[in-house]
Amino acid sequence: MKKYDKVLKQRRQKRDSSERIVDFNPIYHNFCDQEAKEQASRCLQCPVDVFKDIMINPSFCRIGCPLNNKIPTWLNKTYDGDIRGAFELSNEMSPFPEILGRVCPKKGLCESSCVVEKCEHRGISIGEIEIYLNEKAFDEGNIPDYGKDKNRKHKVAIVGSGPASISCATFLLQAGIGVEIFEKEDRCGGLLTYGIPNFKLPKNTIERRMSWMEKAGLKINKDVEIGKDISIGALEENFDCIFLGIGAPEGRSALMENEYANGVYHVMEILTTAQKRVFNQDFESSILKNKDIIVIGGGDSAMDVLRTSIREKAKSVTCVYRRNKESIPCSKTEMTNALEEGVKFVFNKAPKRVLVDEHMNVTGIEVAQTQVIVNEDSGRSTLKINDDMLLHVKADIIILALGFNNKMFDFYNELDLKLGKYNDILVNEKQETSHKNIYAGGDVVRGADLVVTAALDGRTAAFAIKEKLGM
Ligand SMILES: Cc1cc2nc3c(=O)[nH]c(=O)nc-3n(C[C@H](O)[C@H](O)[C@H](O)COP(=O)(O)OP(=O)(O)OC[C@H]3O[C@@H](n4cnc5c(N)ncnc54)[C@H](O)[C@@H]3O)c2cc1C
Ligand code: SF4
16 A cells, blocks of 8 residues: 555546447446556555544545545455455445446545645545445445345335435435335436436446345335325325435526527436437437537536437537636536547637527527636636627527526425425435425435435435434
C-alpha cells in the first residue's frame, strides 16, 4: 500500500467512440485483477476514524462519501486479494456499491476528499475499484445478505422503486422486516432504469439486485400506481409503516414561445422510450433517426440525451447552452464523451422561440446571443441576453433538458403532509414526514439530486423504521 507516488492513477479504459456509438452497451471496461490491485495499492490508509474527532474540517474519502462507506478498509482487502472480505465490507454501508461506483459523480464526493488528491498526486480510483470488487465477488458466487431466513412479522409498504426505495428495502429486509414495493412502471429502478442510459449503467445490475431481494422475501407489485390503482389509505390499513420514494418527475419548462409545438419533447420522454427500445431490441423505430436534434440544457441529463440521440442515428445532434463552456454544469468526463461521440456544442445562446411551420411542426429555434459578465469585486457572474442579436438554427426535434421539479401528488392532501415551497415533502433527521408512520426520501424530499443521496435517505428511513418497530 501507500504507492500513490510510484503507481500512476488509472481510470477504466473506454471503448473507441466509433465502436460505442453503434450500440447502447457500457462504454467502459472494468478493471482487471492486476489493475485493481495496483490502483488499490496507491491508498494511504488514512486512519479516518481516529482523525475525524480531533481535526477541524477533516477531509477523507469516507467523509466525502454520503454513505460513509468503509473505503480504506475495502481497498486494503482488495489489495490483499480478500475479495469476499472487501465485498462484505463495501455492502455494509451501501445498498448497491457496484451501481454507485458507476453513477456517483466521484469528483465531487469521495475522490475529491481523498488526501492524496489534495497533494500533487492524483487520488485513488475509488469508484472503479468498488465496481471491480463487487463484480468479481458476484462472479465468484457471492450474494449480498438480505436476511433470507428471517421471520418477517412486521410489514412496510414502499411506494416507488427508485434508488431511495431499493435502499430502504435492502436495510429493512436485512433487519428481518417484510417489504412490499408498489411501482407504477413496468420495471423497477426508477431513474436507474428509465433515466440513466444503459451505456452508463447496464440494467442487469438493477435486475440482479431485485431478483436477490425477491428471493429473500421482497414482494414487488409493478404497474400499480398509488393514489390511482390503490389508495394510500389502503396501504395505511395494511402495513405498519410506509416509505415514499416517488421522485421529482416534473420536467422544467424553457418558457419559450411555441414550446408545445409538434417536435418539442422533454428529456425523460426520449430517454424512457429509448430504454424501452433497448429492452425490446428495437433499434429502428426511433423518432430521432435522420433528424436534426437540438438539446437545450447543459447538465448531465442533457449529456445523456445528446449521446442517446447519436446512438439513435440522428442526422445531427447539437447542445445549446446559455452560458460559456467553463460554466457548463455537466461533468467534464461526460462532456468529453459526448464530444468524442460527435455531439456539437453551441455556447452563449439563450433559447427565445421555437420556430414552426403552418401545422405547428418544429422547423428550428431562435436563440439570442448571451454574454457572461463577471463582477471584478465580488467575483459573481451574471448573464446578459442580447435580444437584438438573434440567430435561427434549423431543427426537426427540440429536447428540453432543464432539470426537474417536485410534483404535487393528489394523495398528499389525503395525508395532510407538510410540504416545502417547491412541493418537496418535509421530513426530520429520521426521514419521518408530518404524518404518523410515513417516511420519505430521495428526490421527493431533496428535489432532483443524486442516486447516492437517495440511497442515504432510504437507509436512514430503514434504520428509523427498524427502531420504531423495536427490531
Ligand atoms: C437522465 C438522468 C440522469 C441521471 N444521472 C445520474 C447520475 O449519473 N448519477 C447520479 O447520482 N444521479 C443521476 N441522476 C439523478 C438520480 O437518478 C436521482 O436523483 C435518483 O434516481 C432519485 O431517486 P428516487 O428513488 O428518489 O426517485 P426515482 O429514481 O425518480 O424513482 C421514483 C420511482 O417512483 C415511482 N412512482 C412515482 N409515483 C408513484 C406512485 N404514485 N405509485 C407508484 N410508483 C410511483 C416512479 O415510477 C419511479 O420508479 C440522473 C437523473 C436523470 C433524470
Ligand atoms: S458510494 Fe459514491 S461517494 Fe461513496 S465511495 Fe462509492 S463512489 Fe464514492
